[in-house]
Amino acid sequence: MTDDHQLRVGKIRNGTVIDHVTGGQALTVLAILDIDGSGGEEISVGMNVPSDRIGRKDILKIEGRELSQEEVDVLSLVAPDATINIVREYDVAEKHRVERPEEVVGVLSCPNANCITTEREPVESRFAVLADGVRCAYCGTLIREAFADRIEVE
Numbered sequence: 001m002t003d004d005h006q007l008r009v010g011k012i013r014n015g016t017v018i019d020h021v022t023g024g025q026a027l028t029v030l031a032i033l034d035i036d037g038s039g040g041e042e043i044s045v046g047m048n049v050p051s052d053r054i055g056r057k058d059i060l061k062i063e064g065r066e067l068s069q070e071e072v073d074v075l076s077l078v079a080p081d082a083t084i085n086i087v088r089e090y091d092v093a094e095k096h097r098v099e100r101p102e103e104v105v106g107v108l109s110c111p112n113a114n115c116i117t118t119e120r121e122p123v124e125s126r127f128a129v130l131a132d133g134v135r136c137a138y139c140g141t142l143i144r145e146a147f148a149d150r151i152e153v154e
Contacts, residue, residue, distance in 0.1 A: 012042070015063040017085040017092075018075070023048045023056035028078055030060065033071060041065055054081055074107050076100045077129065103128050103137070115139040 021029055026045045035041060042063035051057035066086055067075070075082060076098035086094040106124040110117045116138050117125040126137040133144035 010044075011090050012044075012061050012063045012087050013090055014088055015041075015061065015065050015086075016067050017087060018060040018062070018067075018079070019057070019083040019085065020051065020054055020081045021058040021060065021079040022054065022081065023058055025079055026058035026060055029058070029075060032074055032078065033062075033067070035062065070107065072098055073101045073104055077104070077134070100129050104134070108134060108143075110136045110139065110141055111143065112136065112139045112141040115141065 018029060024047065026047050030036070030043070030045070035043060037043065044061040046059040048056045049059060067084060072084060075084075077100065080098065080100055082098045084094075084096055084098060085092045103126060105126050108125055108127050110125055110127075115136060116123045117136070123138070127134040127143075128137060130142075133142055135142045
């Protein structure tokens with residue numbers, strides 16, 4: 001039996017803890033980061049756990065991996081309240097909240113088949129980040145619904 005002061009999942013030695021992810025979005029975050037368990041990373045996922053800050057939250061602990069800035073930028077699109085903790089030798093070495101960038105380059109696919117960024121052209125995608133979605137800088141297509149399936153982190 002756990003109480004409010006007991007850890008539900010143990011500490012990690014080295015890696016990343018992604019905290020304050022909107023409840024139910026942990027699996028989307030794992031998909032964005034291309035983590036499916038086949039890479040050998042040790043992953044702990046807590047879903048819909050109580051949070052004073054956002055009501056219900058998900059939390060992910062990824063042993064042996066520190067997120068790149070590009071990954072953090074993309075993560076901010078689906079988890080704008082997330083906190084990133086970089087853990088080294090069981091201690092939090094860095095802690096920061098994600099910040100939504102003004103634009104993302106090369107990580108989203110435009111759904112417009114006529115856009116210059118399709119596979120037929122060697123043009124890197126570029127999207128302006130808006131409060132309610134993202135807009136293609138080339139064709140103006142606005143994506144408002146969940147766009148995690150269009151994200152391609154390299």
